[in-house]
Amino acid sequence: MDTTVVPDSSVEPTNISAMSPQGPPQNLILGNQINMTIALVIMMFAMGCTLTLKDLKYIFIRPVGLFIGFLCQFGLMPLIGFALAHAFDLSPGLAVGTIVIACCPGGINSNILTYWTEADIALSVSMTAFSTLFAVVMMPWCLFLYTRSWYAVADAIIPYVQIIIALVTIVFPCIFGMLIRWKFEKAAKIVGLVCIK
Incomplete structure (x- = not known):
């Protein structure tokens, strides 16, 4: 006896999605x-405890490092993203996404790696803060310059709120950590060891 069930064509198919x-x-x-x-705030506070x-005064007296970082962040990286998007013939969405990622400001990971490798933490934190600050102006400019091959500039959405939140969560905890280092140096060293290492 054949028990094969034939689907009823009169029944609406189930929408699996x-x-x-x-x-x-x-x-x-x-x-x-x-x-x-919260993790970002704690890490930046701990970074401030090491500064x-x-x-910082030395960084501003000789701002060559900040200038090089600025050129790489908003000059070289978006240009590389633009070149890669054309080289791989990406779809408009992927191409613009690649350029947005390429001109996004630096994050906390670079600061942590800088600390672990015992490099210049003051320069790393300053570059993170300045790239985030300048991103408010430079991201729209980079998108205007590099995304016209795919979209009108009006279609690009700049995450201003996220940029400002990132700037606040980077700068203020770091300043607070520096104040702790200034007033309670031993406690600041312990905070740095516990939170970062």
Whole structure:
């Protein structure tokens, strides 16, 4: 006896994509963003505990490092992203995404690696802060310059709010950490060892 079931064509097919989850729940995304922000604040506070005003003063007296970092961040990297997007013939969305990533300001990972390798932390933190500050102006300019092959400039969305939040979470905890280092040097060293190492 044949028990094959023939699907009824009169029944509306089930929308499988509607049944599958569309991504993580919003509360999970929000929780992750809060955790990442708290971790960023703690790390930048710990970085500040390793810095003194003398370190930063030297950076501003001889700003060659900041200038080189600025040229690489907003000159060389977007140009490389633009060249790669054309070289690999990326779709418009991927091409613009590549350029956006290429001209995004630096993050905390470079500061942590700088600390671990015992390099110039003051320069690294200064470059992170300045690239984030200048990103408010330079990201729209880079997108205007490099994305016209794919989109109108009006279509590009600049994450101003995220840039400002990043700047606040980088600068203020770092300044607070420097104040702790100035007033309580032994405690600042312990904070640096515990939070970063």
